[in-house]
Amino acid sequence: MRKILIINAVLILFGFTIQQAEFTDKVYKKLDKTISKLWPEKEVHRKAMQINDKELGFQVSPNSLFKLMDADNHLVGYAYLDKANSKSAKIDYVVFFDKNLKIIYTQVLIYREEYGGEIGSNRWLKQFYGKYNGTGMEFQKDIQNISGATISSRNITNAIKKLSQRIVILQQKGLLK
Structure with missing residues (x-):
């Protein structure tokens, strides 16, 4: 009985990890459209980064972190895709960072709830613009709540804060090359 419980727990956790890493083609199309909108004067393309450091304490899902490069392959910034919980579904969102890892733009790509x-x-x-390393991102102090969407606004605030802290850790460990 105990073995069955352990196996089920592992399968649930593994399934959750796989689910977190998956984004649809629609999400990537919206990401590319947003990149074009943010840099209309120059060609900017995304290059997926594969981070496989076991000592990080967190996992970077495949095809979720991107270097943003101009036509001459100079770094413009970074885009980090993630999912946050809403009341009963997931929110697909992206955070754009400049070269100094300050947030320059955030966008909700897919919101699956009826309200909020x-x-x-x-x-x-x-x-969130101009924020760095999670500083100044306390929900209901620095970031305002949305009436009727408290769960979603709290969860996405915490998720964006976590992403901004994680990208700084990646830089400190020399993994944003």
Whole structure:
């Protein structure tokens, strides 16, 4: 009986990890469209980064972290795709960082709830711009709540804060080459 419980727990955790890493073609198309919108004056392309450091304390899902390069292959910044929990579904979102790892843009790519879609508004997401390493991202202190979307706004705030801390850790460990 104990073996069955352990096996089920491992399968659930493994399944959750796989689910977290998966993004649809629709998400990548929206990502590319956003890149074009952010840099209309020059050609910027994304290059997937594969991070396989076992000592990080966290996992970077395949095809979720990208270097953003111009036509001359100069670094423009980074894009980091992730999923956050909403009330009963997942939110696909992206955070764009400049070369110094300050947040320059955030976008909700797919929101699956019936209510609370306001978290995808530029007006609300602008609160994250210029933030670095999770500083100034305390929910209901630095980042305002959205009435009727408290769970989603809290969870995406915490998720963006975590991503901004993680990308700094990746830089400190020399993994953003």
